[in-house]
Every structure is written in structure tokens, then in C-alpha cells.
Amino acid sequence: MLFNFHTYHIDEVFCLLNVDMDKRLDDYPHQVKLSVGIHPWKVNDGWEKTFENVSNVARKDEVWAIGECGLDKVRGEAFSRQMEAFKAHIHLSESVEKPLIIHCVKAVDEVLALRHALNLRCKKTAKEPQPWVIHGFRGKPEQAKQLMTKGLLLSFGHQYNIETLREVFTSCRPFFLETDDLPLSVRQIYAQVAHHLDVDVGRIEHLCDPLQTIFRQRAF
Numbered sequence: 445m446l447f448n449f450h451t452y453h454i455d456e457v458f459c460l461l462n463v464d465m466d467k468r469l470d471d472y473p474h475q476v477k478l479s480v481g482i483h484p485w486k487v488n489d490g491w492e493k494t495f496e497n498v499s500n501v502a503r504k505d506e507v508w509a510i511g512e513c514g515l516d517k518v519r520g521e522a523f524s525r526q527m528e529a530f531k532a533h534i535h536l537s538e539s540v541e542k543p544l545i546i547h548c549v550k551a552v553d554e555v556l557a558l559r560h561a562l563n564l565r566c567k568k569t570a571k572e573p574q575p576w577v578i579h580g581f582r583g584k585p586e587q588a589k590q591l592m593t594k595g596l597l598l599s600f601g602h603q604y605n606i607e608t609l610r611e612v613f614t615s616c617r618p619f620f621l622e623t624d625d626l627p628l629s630v631r632q633i634y635a636q637v638a639h640h641l642d643v644d645v646g647r648i649e650h651l652c653d654p655l656q657t658i659f660r661q662r663a664f
């Protein structure tokens with residue numbers, strides 16, 4: 445099945461729509477699954493208030509993931525505040541037991557350090573940490589390997605490093621595909637990825653279906 449892992453526009457296929465916290469959740473069609481969070485570009489002065497709203501809706505059935513949230517050293521609010529907000533999202537993801545969708549620009553070391561700390565905390569309580577997915581991943585193969593070793597997953601948009609895509613594909617780990625803010629269907633990204641990997645789209649559909657992996661318990 446085709447699945448658009450991260451989008452700001454409702455796709456013709458199954459999609460995880462990133463919600464704008466200014467809107468009411470009821471404004472979205474019922475069948476659409478949502479992710480809720482505060483983008484690192486938007487952790488402004490009143491972010492704590494917005495985050496209360498995020499926390500209030502995070503347990504709803506139609507909310508499948510927390511995010512996008514994260515760290516961006518190129519754009520956005522003060523890094524210390526981004527960090528504070530990101531930690532709050534990590535905590536929320538663990539407490540509602542929903543995966544985290546991460547926006548990460550030039551902050552891989554910080555994300556890895558936070559994941560490492562979470563892995564240790566979870567180990568103590570014999571709890572499985574929630575999946576973390578870096579969305580719109582454009583990094584090099586070495587970086588992808590580093591992230592995957594710590595248990596992170598990757599989602600690719602229309603622009604990615606082809607070598608990295610091949611690396612992830614041969615690692616046999618699941619990965620996801622997304623359109624992000626582009627007004628197109630993820631169908632095109634599936635076709636592009638299948639072409640770059642020289643395999644059938646069916647194979648990509650199987651591999652990139654989060655209903656078989658991180659959303660398995662939600663598949664019905």
C-alpha cells in the first residue's frame with residue numbers, strides 16, 4: 445500500500461497529515477491520520493501554551509505520531525529554546541506511546557545524544573523506546589548508518605542522496621516516503637525511488653509501509 449509518511453496536504457493515498465496547531469482537529473476529515481507538534485521554526489515566545497494544546501490532543505485516536513518537531517541550526521528560533529521544546533516532544537511521545545517525527549537540520553549529533561539518553565532511560569525500565577523518524581532526510585550514507593545504528597528510521601522526500609537511499613535499501617531496514625509541503629502525491633516519489641533502486645514499485649510499497657512496522661498495532 446502507498447503511504448505518505450509526512451505531508452501538509454491531504455494525499456489521494458493513505459497519509460499522515462502534519463497538523464497546523466492553529467486549526468481545530470475536527471476540521472480534518474475523519475479518515476485522515478494526523479501528527480501533532482511544534483515545528484522548530486515556530487517555537488516562539490508562547491510555545492508552552494501551544495504545547496499544552498499539542499499534549500491535549502496527543503492521545504486522540506486519529507493522532508498517530510508526535511511531530512514534526514526537532515532542531516534546526518540554519519533557521520528558526522533560538523537553539524536553546526528549540527532544544528527545550530524538542531525535549532518536551534520526546535517526553536510526550538514516550539508518555540502517549542506514539543512515534544516521533546523529527547525535523548533535523550545540521551543537528552544530528554544533538555539528536556543522537558538525546559536518543560542515546562532515551563535508550564539508556566528505557567533500558568533501566570525495560571521499556572522499548574518509541575520509534576524516531578527523521579523526515580526529509582538528505583544526509584550522506586555515513587550519517588544514515590550512524591542514525592540507524594542508534595535505532596532511528598529515515599523518511600525520504602523528493603530530494604535525497606541516491607547513495608544514501610541505496611545504503612538504507614540494502615540495510616533492509618524500513619524507510620518511509622513523503623511529500624512534505626509539496627502539493628503532489630507520494631505516488632510520484634514511489635516511482636522515483638523505485639527507478640533509482642531499479643526495483644518494482646511493489647517492492648518499495650512493501651518496504652515503505654509503516655502499517656507493517658511502526659504503526660502495526662494501528663492497522664485494522
Ligand SMILES: [Zn+2]
Binds near residue numbers: 548
Ligand atoms: Zn521539516
